[in-house]
Amino acid sequence: MNERGPMNLEEGWGLMQRGITKLxxxxxxxxxxxxxxxxxMMFYQLVFNMCTQKxxxxxxxxxxxxxxxxFEDYITSTVLPSLTEKHDEFMLREFVRRWSNHKVMAxxxxxxxHYVDRYFIxxxxxPTLNEVAFACFRDLVYRKVKGKVRDAVISLIDQEREGEQIDESLLKNVLDIFIEMGKGQMEFYENDFESSMLKDTAAYYSRKASNWISEDSCLDYMLKAEECLKREKDRVLIYLHVSSVPKRLEKVQHxxxxxxxTQLLGNEQSGFHALLRDDKVDDLSRMYRLFSMIPRGLERVSxxxxxxxxxxxxxxxxxxxxAVSNNKAEKRDMVGLLEQALGETFEIFCNKIIAGSSSAEVLATYCDNILKKGGSDKLSDEAVEDTFEKVVRQLAYxxxxxLFAVFYRKKLARRFLFDKSANDEHxxxxxxxxxxxxxGHFTSKIEGMFTDLALAKEYQSHFEEYLSDNxxxxxxxxxxxxxxxxxxxxxxxxxxLNLPAEMVKCVEVFRDFYETKTKHRKLTWIYSLGTCNxxxxxxxxxxxxxxxxxQASALLLFNSSDRLSYQEIMSQLNLSDDVVVRLLxxxxxxxxxILIKEPNTKTVxxxxxxxxxxxxTDKMRRIRIPLPPVDEKKKVIEDVDKDRRYAIDASLVRIMKSRKVLGYQQLVIECVEQLSSMFMPDVKAIKKRIEDLITRDYLERDKDDPNIFRYLA
Known part of the structure; x- marks a missing residue:
């Protein structure tokens, strides 16, 4: 081209239009x-030549x-007409397709x-070529159809609320365009879509609630409300931006x-008082869950x-x-009667299951939240002491x-061993x-934990002296x-665990030191509680x-291997599948x-x-990598059940050893009295333990009266 002189604009652009038309x-x-x-290469070279001529x-x-x-010509002649002639879901599909095509064209x-972008611009x-292309779509397409698109999306959402099947992936793709128009900022999404969507959500549920409150009982209303909230949360997570979750749920909750x-709580037939009166535990739990979501909701419940x-x-x-006025009871008996009645009443509701958890577990968790770091930062020492008094009073019921003691020790152990305890005095x-x-029998093991930690510090001090002396x-x-x-x-x-070589020496050195201190105690290493820096x-x-x-043992394997399979890691560490899955x-x-996994999925x-x-890399120079928590509730309950069997056996043997001969009814009463300070034993469980003690030759039945038992020395 250069040999025959400079190319003029009309000729060059005519050639370029062939490529644009083809595209x-x-x-x-x-x-x-x-x-x-x-x-x-021909079109690239054509632009290059037209930009480098003198x-x-x-x-x-x-x-x-x-x-x-x-872009402007293509949008005006083709893109906009294709959008204006379509409606509803078909228009949304076309909108997504046109944005995808626009990005391909750009x-x-x-x-x-490229040469224009690289040098001239x-x-x-x-503005870069990409910025120009983006602005064309935003100004000529998005701004003209955004209202129509928004209304179509909201219409589909309402259809889904009414039980119709909709294309959720289509909605997500459409709403992603609102976000893309903001180039990472949420302004377009919030102003052009979210604000209208939230108004529609409020109006929709206002209509629903108005009908339900006049037609349904409080129980039916709460069931519907809970189901709606669940579906709305699931719906938001599928196709709306995560920032819409709290805003939309707030509208539904409101x-x-x-x-x-006021109407729900005060309903005479099925409101809060009626649920308490009729002991409707599940419905009370649902009411608690629902009203904990709204401002001052629990204040109204309380x-x-x-x-x-x-x-x-x-x-x-x-x-x-x-009763006193009718001479059925003495006045001096009033306090005792009142105290007994109130105690029995409090025991009933204090031992209810709360959202799948026992009161014992909930109270232990509450104590843990107060005692661990950050838990009582906003409370004065007096407020903490007052809280502890309330905890102990409730524990009495x-x-x-x-079971509380076991959960409490589990959580106390984590606070102590992982340095999570906020205040030793508390x-x-x-x-x-x-x-x-x-x-003291209730707290003996907890006191032992405190003693152990004090002795452990002494052991550590002696260990450091041992190292300096040797x-x-x-x-x-x-x-x-x-x-x-x-x-x-x-x-x-x-x-x-197959410890890495770096750690084996540590264990051996401490074991040798420990043997200089005692010959009668054996060390069992609990590596699951260890931490490494x-x-x-x-x-x-x-x-x-x-x-x-x-985790450290797994990571150190990569000092000698670039790539390791799951099976190789499990074999070299000698750990079970569930532990290896958690740590990997x-x-x-x-x-x-820290590790790259193939394939790149979210599960191991x-x-x-x-x-x-x-x-x-990370902006911090020191990072803590936690292991996923393990739900130990089932194991705790199993361990407590086992301990209770031993406790019942021991109580029965103590009673029979002192009484020698005793009737069944009296034996059960005395056993319950002995154990009630720790737990309320089930009569069926006591009967089963009696039968077991008979088979083990601790007890025998009287030959003439099967309800009389004798102790066998």
Missing amino acids: KNILEDLPESPFSSEEY PPHDYSQQLYDKYRES LWLSRFF YRRSL ELLTVYA SMFKQYVTAEGTTLVKQIED ISDRD ERSILTKMKQHFG SNVSPGIDLTVTVLTTSFWPSYKSFD INGKFEPKTLELIVTTY HSLSCAKYK SPTDIFEFNSKF
Whole structure:
């Protein structure tokens, strides 16, 4: 071209339009062959030549303008008509298709016009080609059809609420465009869609609630409200942006609950007082869940609860007064009668199951939340002490105090061993209060845990002296060991972990030291409770990783191997499947991806392959990588049931050893009296334990009266 002189604009642009026309045909699904590499290079070279000719034949500015005009012409002649002629779901599909095509067109033309983007635009500080293409769609397409698109989306959402099947992926794709129009900011999504969607949501549920409140009982209304809230939450997570979750749920909660709170709670036939009166535990739980969602909702519930207790107490006092006035009871008996009645009443509701958890577990969790770091930051020491008093008073009404003690020790162990306890004085304060109220047998194991920790510090101090006195002995790395007494602490699984070489020396050195202190106690290493601080040497920078002993053992395997399979890791560590899955998930699928997993899925499978992520980095220089929590509730309950069997056996043997001969009824009464300070034994369980003691030759039945038992020495 240069040999025959500069190319003029009309000729050059005429050639360029062939490529643009072909691209449009491809986008419109018209018969057209794909671009060949030769065609691509021809158009690229054409633009290059037209931009590098000497003035006045440098057409960079003209090509830049025509690039924009190409989009404007295509949008005006083809894109907008295709959208205006369609409606509802068909229009939404076309909208998604046109945006996808627009991005393809921008990609191809930016390749053809690369020289314009790279040099001309850069020197003039003009908007880039991509910015020009984006602005064309935003200004000429999005701004003109956004209202129609918004209304169509809201209409589909309402259809789904009424039980119709809709294309959820289509809605997500459409709403993603609203977000893309904001280039990462939420302005377009919020102003052009979300505000109208929220108004529609409020109006929809206002209509529903108005009908339900006049037609349904409180129970039916709450069931419908709970189901609607669940569906709305699921719906939001499927196709709306996550930022819409709290806003939309707030609208639903307001219309269904806040507006009608007084009517729901005060309903005479099925409101709060009626549920308490009829012991409707599941419905009360549902009411608690629902009203905890709205502002001051639980304040209203607690106020009505206060009214109910006041009314019941007043009725109780009136009954006692009537009994006294009718000479059925002495006045001096009134306090005792009242105290007994109130105690029995409180025991009934204090031992209800709360959202699938026993009161014992809930109370132990509450204590843990107060006692761990950050839990009582906003409370004064006086407020904490007052809270502990209330906890102990409530614990007095709980029949499963042994279950509380086990849950409490589990959580106390985690606070102590993982340095999560906020205040040692608070820990000892509640221990003292529990001991005062329930006796030393109730707190003996907890006190043993405190003693163990004090002794462990002494052991650590002696260990450090041992190392300094024996210069030829060294664990190789900093080592802190906490020695615990098995009988005081919760039971933990002990795996025969294949420790890395770096850690084997540590264990051997401490074991040799420990044998110098005692010959009669055996150490069992609980690696699941260990933590390690290791240095991860990543390409961006070195990071200190705070991990469990299991995690550290897995990571250290990659010092000698670039890639390891799941099976190889499990074999080398000698751990069970469930433990390996948890630790590998924490290292490759959670927040900090120290390991790269193939395939890149969110779950760990036995066929996965892992390698060290050398490019990992974080803004912090020290990060803690937690293991996913394990729900130990089932095991705790099983352990408590086992302990209860032993406790019943021991009580029965003690009673019979002292009485020698006793009737069944009296034996059961005395057994219940002995054990009720820790738990309320079931009569059937006592009967079963008696039968077991007979088979083991501790007891025998009287030959003449099967309800009389004799103790066998």
